[in-house]
Amino acid sequence: MHLDHTAGGVYAIAPTPFTPEGAVDENSIDRMVDFYHGSHVTGLTILGIMGEAPKLEAAESRAIARQVIRRAKVPVIVGVSAPGFAAMRALARGVMDDGAAGVMIAPAPSLRTDEQILTYYAQAIEAVGTDTPVVIQDYPLTLTVVMTPKVIRQIVMDNPSCVMLKHEDWPGLEKISALRAFQKEGSLRPLSILTGNGGLFLDFEMERGADGAMTGYAFPDMLVDVVNFAKAGQRDSAHDLFDAHLPLIRYEQQQGVGLAVRKYVLQKRGAIAHEAQRKPGAGLSAVARQEIDYLLSRLARHDARARF
Numbered sequence: 001m002h003l004d005h006t007a008g009g010v011y012a013i014a015p016t017p018f019t020p021e022g023a024v025d026e027n028s029i030d031r032m033v034d035f036y037h038g039s040h041v042t043g044l045t046i047l048g049i050m051g052e053a054p055k056l057e058a059a060e061s062r063a064i065a066r067q068v069i070r071r072a073k074v075p076v077i078v079g080v081s082a083p084g085f086a087a088m089r090a091l092a093r094g095v096m097d098d099g100a101a102g103v104m105i106a107p108a109p110s111l112r113t114d115e116q117i118l119t120y121y122a123q124a125i126e127a128v129g130t131d132t133p134v135v136i137q138d139y140p141l142t143l144t145v146v147m148t149p150k151v152i153r154q155i156v157m158d159n160p161s162c163v164m165l166k167h168e169d170w171p172g173l174e175k176i177s178a179l180r181a182f183q184k185e186g187s188l189r190p191l192s193i194l195t196g197n198g199g200l201f202l203d204f205e206m207e208r209g210a211d212g213a214m215t216g217y218a219f220p221d222m223l224v225d226v227v228n229f230a231k232a233g234q235r236d237s238a239h240d241l242f243d244a245h246l247p248l249i250r251y252e253q254q255q256g257v258g259l260a261v262r263k264y265v266l267q268k269r270g271a272i273a274h275e276a277q278r279k280p281g282a283g284l285s286a287v288a289r290q291e292i293d294y295l296l297s298r299l300a301r302h303d304a305r306a307r308f
Helices: 026-038 058-071 085-098 114-128 149-158 173-185 202-208 220-231 235-252 258-268 286-299
Strands: 009-013 043-046 076-079 102-105 134-138 162-167 192-195
Touching (some): 026 058, 058 085, 076 085, 085 102, 102 162, 114 134, 114 149, 149 173, 162 173, 173 192, 202 220, 202 235, 220 235, 235 258, 258 286
Parallel strands (some): 076 102
């Protein structure tokens, strides 16, 4: 079940469930995977930013990945970004042995020049193994590394194991168009493009040539519907459903509390037992919970999945 450039649909970014005391909630991991299966996602991505990966011990990361991979009936991509290549290599090779479909690698925040970015990905891919399918994570808002379409093209062309771009630039619609134009002219080989940013621009990203979404919005089943509508050419249906969810998507995009919002809604939907984050992490005030509940009540007028 190795990842390749034909991947599309919705790869849900999964959180890491914790107990209120901060321990990994192993029972909720199975429950969460089953929830995503019920949402009809194409695949799962774990141990990313939403998965609070930097807060995990190496043994915890490996154990979580193994449990998800064994439970999942869909391909699993594992985030293996790390400050050093030794840790990246150990996790990547371990999860691939366990049956992961591929790994996701984010650029180190210290990278600034195009040459540094190209060198970093060449060395990272050498570390994880050139037979390991790689997802490039392009998220300059958080990672502070700007990768132009030409740099992404060079990474992909220099490294055949790069099969997917997780596109989270903002604004980024023109970047998708530029990459698809490279493909059309023959200067870029086929590449899967899945988009993030909480799904905030998914409606138009699909129209620009994205293959689907890879994000953690608490209604992955809505993302699945929007992607399917877009692929079927049902533009108004895609936008109508997306527009109904947009106020909650926007609320989730608040810096600092976005993960808390997602975990709160995922708990209400039954995906995880607790909304807890491992420290340090921002919680929700009573007023914020009331605001989210209000948004959910308004959403329920248009989408029954928001009725709890």
